[in-house]
Amino acid sequence: MSVEERLRTGLARNSDSLQPSVERDLALVLARKRRRTQRRWAGSGLAAAAAVTAIVLAVPHVGDRSQPAEPPSTAEVQEPAGPVVGEYVVDVARTPGTRAAGVAGRWVITLAADGGMSFVPPPGYLGVVSGLSYRSDGDLMQTNALIDSPGCQTDGEEPGVYRWTQTVESLQFVLVRDPCDARRLVFAGQRWVPLS
Numbered sequence: 031m032s033v034e035e036r037l038r039t040g041l042a043r044n045s046d047s048l049q050p051s052v053e054r055d056l057a058l059v060l061a062r063k064r065r066r067t068q069r070r071w072a073g074s075g076l077a078a079a080a081a082v083t084a085i086v087l088a089v090p091h092v093g094d095r096s097q098p099a100e101p102p103s104t105a106e107v108q109e110p111a112g113p114v115v116g117e118y119v120v121d122v123a124r125t126p127g128t129r130a131a132g133v134a135g136r137w138v139i140t141l142a143a144d145g146g147m148s149f150v151p152p153p154g155y156l157g158v159v160s161g162l163s164y165r166s167d168g169d170l171m172q173t174n175a176l177i178d179s180p181g182c183q184t185d186g187e188e189p190g191v192y193r194w195t196q197t198v199e200s201l202q203f204v205l206v207r208d209p210c211d212a213r214r215l216v217f218a219g220q221r222w223v224p225l226s
Contacts, residue, residue: 114166114194114201115143118222122152122215131179131212132156139222147175169193170206179212192217199223 135152
């Protein structure tokens with residue numbers, strides 16, 4: 031018997047003895063894929079939970095509505111006789127909370143006599159900045175500003191309500207009530223300086 035014949039005979043016997051179990055192997059591969067997918071989803075869930083926890087821990091003052099800012103203490107406070115029409119600049123400090131909300135930086139805010147409100151936001155803000163409104167009643171102001179910011183789309187809740195005081199040098203808002211964290215960061219306790 032030649033080498034070639036021996037190889038053919040041996041290979042034929044080997045191929046006859048090899049009977050792959052396709053069904054069993056396919057089931058093993060599918061089970062392995064399921065486990066990997068489950069681990070990936072569990073890992074994504076844990077990462078999301080860790081990110082939310084980190085934001086909550088890094089920004090404790092955003093959720094604290096119990097201590098609104100104090101109004102300015104000056105003898106030059108004007109009587110709140112109506113809407114505070116004008117163009118203002120507001121510099122929102124860079125803190126973990128303002129960075130997380132995307133509101134850190136310089137804002138130019140226009141309050142129109144007809145109740146319209148528009149913003150020129152800092153470069154990092156990607157939300158709607160026109161078509162917004164406010165309403166002034168005495169020294170109270172209601173606004174829907176920054177309504178598209180995360181957490182500000184609350185059904186049935188009133189817009190942000192603030193008490194305002196104005197001096198020769200600035201306009202300031204004191205939080206009355208507002209469910210919107212981003213709006214509170216731009217309005218409450220900030221010093222709005224008139225541009226004109």
